[in-house]
Every structure is written in C-alpha cells, then in structure tokens.
Amino acid sequence: MPDKRTIVITGVSRGLGRAMALEFAARGHVIAGCGRTAAALVDLRRQVGASGHFNVVDVASDRQVDHWAQKVIDTLGPPDLLLNNAALINRNAPLWQVPAGEFSTLVDVNIKGVANVTTRRLDVLDDAAVEQLVGELPPLSILFNCAGYVHNGTILECAPKDWEFTMNLNVRSMYAVTRAALPRMIAEHQSKGTWSSMTSWRACRSSAPSLP
Numbered sequence: 635m636p637d638k639r640t641i642v643i644t645g646v647s648r649g650l651g652r653a654m655a656l657e658f659a660a661r662g663h664v665i666a667g668c669g670r671t672a673a674a675l676v677d678l679r680r681q682v683g684a685s686g687h688f689n690v691v692d693v694a695s696d697r698q699v700d701h702w703a704q705k706v707i708d709t710l711g712p713p714d715l716l717l718n719n720a721a722l723i724n725r726n727a728p729l730w731q732v733p734a735g736e737f738s739t740l741v742d743v744n745i746k747g748v749a750n751v752t753t754r755r756l757d758v759l760d761d762a763a764v765e766q767l768v769g770e771l772p773p774l775s776i777l778f779n780c781a782g783y784v785h786n787g788t789i790l791e792c793a794p795k796d797w798e799f800t801m802n803l804n805v806r807s808m809y810a811v812t813r814a815a816l817p818r819m820i821a822e823h824q825s826k827g828t829w830s831s832m833t834s835w836r837a838c839r840s841s842a843p844s845l846p
C-alpha cells in the first residue's frame with residue numbers, strides 16, 4: 635500500500651495480530667486494534683507510538699464492538715482495511731471431548747465476533763433508522779439492496795397482509811434505502827458509484843408455476 639492508510643485489526647495483543655500491527659505501523663499506516671488483555675495493549679501502544687489506537691474490546695460482545703467501532707470512526711474516520719484476526723482455538727482434542735461451553739465460546743468469538751465487527755443492524759422497513767444509519771456512514775461506493783421476502787405460495791394463497799409485507803420489504807425498502815444513500819453517493823463518486831437491487835425469479839416461479 636503506497637499511501638498512509640487506516641487499518642483496523644482485531645486481536646492485536648499477541649501473535650499474528652500484534653505482528654501485523656507492528657509491521658503496518660512501521661510502514662507508516664495508522665492502526666486501530668483491540669484485544670482483551672489490557673497490559674499487552676499498553677505495551678503495544680508504547681512500541682507503536684502515536685499512530686496506534688488500541689482498546690480493550692471483547693469481539694464476542696456486540697455492545698462493546700458497537701461502542702469501539704463508533705469511537706474508531708469518530709477518531710480516525712472509516713477504515714481502509716479491516717482485518718478480522720481475533721480468534722480462539724480449543725484444546726487439541728477429538729470433537730466429542732471438547733466441552734460444549736468451550737465450543738460455544740469458540741463460535742462466539744470466531745464466527746459471531748466477525749459478524750459483530752463487520753455488520754450493523756438495520757431494519758430497512760424503519761425509514762428513520764435507514765436515514766440515521768446512512769447519515770452515520772461515509773458516502774457509499776456500492777449499495778446492494780438485498781433484503782427481501784418470497785411468499786411461499788400462489789397469489790390465491792397470499793393474504794393481503796403477506797402481499798403488503800412483501801411490497802414493503804421488496805420494493806418500498808429499496809426505494810427508501812436508495813433515496814437516503816443516493817445524494818451522497820452522487821456527490822462523492824459522481825458517476826462511479828454503483829447500486830443494485832436483488833430481484834427474484836423464484837418469486838415469479840412460485841406464483842406462476844407454469845412459466846417456462
């Protein structure tokens with residue numbers, strides 16, 4: 635990477651995360667990192683200097699991650715690169731000898747932890763929440779409207795409330811999200827921004843099964 639970038643790395647208190655933080659910092663990049671061991675983060679900050687921003691965060695905690703993500707964005711802006719590195723490994727043992735609690739912790743950190751760091755919750759049927767999230771994010775380069783619902787049955791089996799829900803989620807939400815995001819996409823990226831919306835052939839097939 636030629637320019638100075640902002641790089642977020644989870645699990646920087648030891649191992650590969652720590653090594654990446656030190657190397658990226660030595661190459662002039664700004665690093666935001668987390669881990670659960672405070673003393674190790676203090677030590678890393680001492681080595682990296684002012685370009686290191688390290689916080690005690692458990693990535694398995696959605697609440698802690700939300701708080702940290704907001705702090706990183708407020709301080710450094712949106713990151714150029716996110717490395718979901720934090721992970722646990724259970725004791726070396728056959729699966730049937732791994733206690734359920736230990737396995738569950740593994741899933742919390744290695745799977746849910748990645749989702750916590752990478753995603754934000756949004757009910758696309760809630761116009762105010764859409765406006766708020768789009769306002770908090772930097773101008774989008776790509777908007778992919780994928781949320782949708784396919785009623786399982788023919789038109790005759792589809793009650794008006796199902797129809798209304800389908801239209802609200804599949805059509806109105808795409809309008810609402812695109813309408814909220816588009817002005818800043820155009821301003822920032824001119825003609826280079828992209829948005830697309832998911833459509834569904836399956837929906838046509840289930841409501842009109844005789845279609846070829």
Ligand SMILES: NC(=O)c1ccc[n+]([C@@H]2O[C@H](COP(=O)([O-])OP(=O)(O)OC[C@H]3O[C@@H](n4cnc5c(N)ncnc54)[C@H](OP(=O)(O)O)[C@@H]3O)[C@@H](O)[C@H]2O)c1
Binds near residue numbers: 645718743747
């Ligand atoms: N080492 C290898 O040979 C190897 C091979 C293939 C893939 N990998 C992958 O590379 C990554 C790093 O491996 P590593 O060997 O460097 O692991 P490691 O030495 O065990 O370090 C894991 C890091 O993740 C942090 N972490 C664990 N649970 C966390 C949590 N709940 N919240 C926040 N941070 C947490 C740890 O810090 P705290 O304990 O302070 O929280 C630590 O900084 C992992 O994703 C691993 O699966 C490694």
